[in-house]
Amino acid sequence: MTDSSCISIGLLLFPALTQLDLTGPYEVFARAPNTKVHLIWKNSEPVISDRGMAILPTVTFDTCPKLDVICIPGGPGQIDLMEDEETLSFIRHHSAQSKLVTSVCTGALILGAAGLLQGYKATTHWASLDQLALLGAEPVNARVVRDRNRITGAGVTSGIDFALSVVAAIYGDNVAQNIQLNMEYDPEPPFTSGSPRTAAADLLKQVKDQLAPLIEKRRLATVRAAANKMG
């Protein structure tokens, strides 16, 4: 902790997060040299992902050290955090001291609710991208978006691309390329349905219909968070 040359990266580990939003970047960050990765939550109990995986925090809000990089993943549990002042205050406090303030997937909406994306270009999961504007951010339809010291990734699996970009920004290209080769990150998706841009129209409609109730619930939370910020 007192080794000032060690880079400290903290990922928020919250109930009902989408675990791959966190585990993808963790795998990349934890391979960087002279780096300590923290999994942060309010207490030390196992945190259960939206699909039932239990992961243990390594630090709490009270014991979390100063972070060089703070990263907020997403997932349905994000909705409850949009008005959770304890979490938003924690994020604000650490972001003010961090070199990079980052998110994956709908974690960007939490950053927005904390008032940290006002006037910044940002991205999030494609199905919620428009909601960033309600929080004063400028939505950008891209996989990874950097604007000054904010770096945001798109949906779920973008976390791997995002984290390699963050590592390149901090440690240089060679370190990121080394990690990419070690992780054999040479993706070959079996289908081209990974984006609204490439998915068939009927598949896109199917997924939009399935997601509609969640997206509406999220939108209402975003609207309330935007009102709170103005208040």
Next chain:
Amino acid sequence: MTDSSCISIGLLLFPALTQLDLTGPYEVFARAPNTKVHLIWKNSEPVISDRGMAILPTVTFDTCPKLDVICIPGGPGQIDLMEDEETLSFIRHHSAQSKLVTSVCTGALILGAAGLLQGYKATTHWASLDQLALLGAEPVNARVVRDRNRITGAGVTSGIDFALSVVAAIYGDNVAQNIQLNMEYDPEPPFTSGSPRTAAADLLKQVKDQLAPLIEKRRLATVRAAANKMG
């Protein structure tokens, strides 16, 4: 458990595994309809990954139900399992009843040590691919390899491609495509260094040199496991 229409998928969660080998496929499998995903280890204590993430098993060797799909991830902890008869017996027992016997990364070497890849085409992490031959498998330099009911993925991040292929095989293409769009799996690696095929020669040498001690330790374990199988 008694719902015979529910598909049961079990992932081995072992000490010093590479967590993304497991968490990538978990994220895909857990999104499939009418599916229960199990994280299996000898006991219920948290299991620590090679880079310090603690994940909780959901079932033990004793309580694990019959599996439709068994999946063995990889990572340095794989080396100790190559001669761990308790684990190899568990894998053999469940594989005999499973519809699909699968692995990600160096999990293929564990399947091989259990005698389950003899005469099968298979793949694993690029840096250990040749070791499959010592266990009687036919190494194939591909991201995902299917031979009869064995499906093996290459290194770490291949687990996502692998899992989408498994889901397509079980549930059909539409389900896999739906999950791919939900996970926004439209990868854009920031570099082209994810494979020995595409990485620069000096980078490849750098990574090979770094990995050499681990690969040699692994090779000795593979040689011993091959001898045990013959014995």
